[in-house]
Amino acid sequence: MFENLQERLGKTLKNISGRGRLTEDNIKDTLREVRMAFLEADVALPVVREFVKQVKERAVGIEVTKSLSPGQVFIKIVREELEKAMGEANEELSLNAQPPAVVMMAGLQGAGKTTSVAKLAKFLKERKKKSVLVVSADVYRPAAIKQLETLADEVGVEFFPSDISQQPVDIATAAISHAKKKFIDVVLVDTAGRLHVDSDMMDEIKNLHHAINPIETLFVVDAMTGQDAANTAKAFDEALPLTGVILTKTDGDARGGAALSIRHITGKPIKFMGVGERTDALEPFHPDRIASRILGMGDVLSLIEEVEMKVDKEQAAKVAEKVFKGDGFTLDDFAEQLKQMKNMGGMMSMLDKLPGMANLPDAVKGQMGDKTFIQMEAIISSMTKKERARPEIIKGSRKKRIAAGSGTQVQEINKLLKQFTQMQKMMKKMKGKGGMQKMMRGMKGMLPPGMMGGGGPKF
Structure with a gap:
């Protein structure tokens, strides 16, 4: 998400550097560009106006300190105003109720409501131990x-059966009653979606809300609909006392207009965002971290949290111990690394959270998608145990056999083996005293500006 906005703002904010003071004249063009970048990102016009007004009021006349350049001061102001527009801090679900805490999900058909129910169930079960x-x-x-x-079966939570002959109110009240008897912490109620907002739908959902009195009423909306998402959320909020929003399909939205418009138009916080199709692809929405991503500063905190949750620490420790002992790094270990990265949403999902990644050329980004990972796994799976342990024996006829088995070309086998050899060399540098520092220095030359301490602005 925010690729286009990130690119436009990155270019625009470079132009303000080199000034001794920020004045109305020298920020006029920059603000015009910021305004255009927001409008192209499909941010609602009232949000754009308010944002530009606030940035201008705060920026004009500010003296630049010795430690910060005008560009850095301006970016700092833009970042703080972005946070403010999106809600300043993550707002968690309020589940402090006599169990079961009832959470009702509302939204239009096709927004990803049912999938979001499952994702939220998994989130509550695994991260909140509910x-x-x-x-x-x-x-x-x-x-x-x-x-x-x-x-429900996939994420390991209980499902309460229902069928089309029943009334929505009867279904929900029976489920809540069942949850009380079984001392279940949270009940998630999925409701009917429509293709558009209509009075019948609103009446039905109002009656359901009145009957079950949920502690949280979450509106699920598709980020791809841009500022229309905010307008639809407002229509629902007028009928229901919404407590928050789940923004879905953010991995497919390069603009980000919905994320920047919803809070201003509805007054309701975005509590979660869906970042993929997998049931674990749901992240709490942190405005401060999102603002950093928009400005190309990365989101290292979210990356650390993801590593904590999704990386098999036992397996990672085994590989590390093996490398430190000098037992070598094999293609089986390489395959395990690929699997761990896939669990975290793939290489691009990880790199998006690192500072300076906007500087990566499109050609490089294209080589880091899920398709590449699947292909690499297929190549390694087509090798024999002996080949995975001793890749140096993989020559002409073996390469042809592996290519045929994995549905790839010999050139792709060569490419993978070259990447593996580079990684092997890097791992060898980790052995002995100061090994990690040596490896990091070696990596620094291979990475784009902004990573490993290079590039991006510092506050």
Whole structure:
């Protein structure tokens, strides 16, 4: 998300550097560019106006300190105003209620509501250690009920059965009653979506809300709809007392207009964002971290949290111990690293959170997608145990066999082996005293500006 906005703002904010003082004249063009960048990102016009006004008021006349250049001062102001526009801090779910805490999910059809119920269930179970029951009150789409049952089984939470002959209120109240008897912590209620906002839908969802009195009412909205997402959220908020928003499909939205518009238009916080199709692809929405990503400063905190949750520490420790002992780094170890990266959403998901990644050429980004990872795994899987342990024996006929087995070309086998050899050399540098520092120095020359201490602005 925010690729286009990040690119435009990055170019624009470079132009303000080199001034001894920020004045109305020398920031006029920059603000015009910022305004255009926001409008192109499909940010709602009232949000753009307010943002530009606030930045201008704060920036004009500010003396530049010895430690900061005008560009850095301006970026600092822009960053703080971005945070303010999106809500300043992450707002967690309020689950402090007599169990079960009831969470109702609302939204239009196709926004990813049912999938978000499963993702949220997994999040609450694994990160908040809650017992969760999910139920579908969507009596118009039997497929939605079946889909939720399948997803509940996948994420390991309890599913309360329902069918299209029942009334939504009866389904939800029966599920809550069942959860009380079983001392379940949280009940997630999936509701019917429509193709557009209509009075019948609103009446039904109002009645359901009144009957179950949820502690959280979350509006699920597709980020790809831009500022329309904020307008739809406002329509729902007028009918229901929404407590927050889940922004879905943010991995497919390069603009970011929805994220920057929703808080201003509805007054409601974005609590989570969906960052992919997998059931673990749900992240708490942190405005400060998102502001950093927009300005190309990365989001290292989220990356650390992801590593903590998704990396198999035992396996990683085994590989590290093996390397430090000097037992070598094999293609099996390389395959394990690929698997761990895939668990974290792939290389690009990780790199997006590192400072300075906007400087990476498109050609390089293209080589780091999921497709490349799947291909590399297929190549390694097509090798024999002996070949994975001793890749130097992989010559002409073996390469042809591996290429045929993995559905790739010999050139791709050569490329993988070259990458593996480079990684092997890097791992060898880790042996002995000061090994990690040596390896990091070696990597520094291979990485783009802004990473490993180079490039980006510092506050």
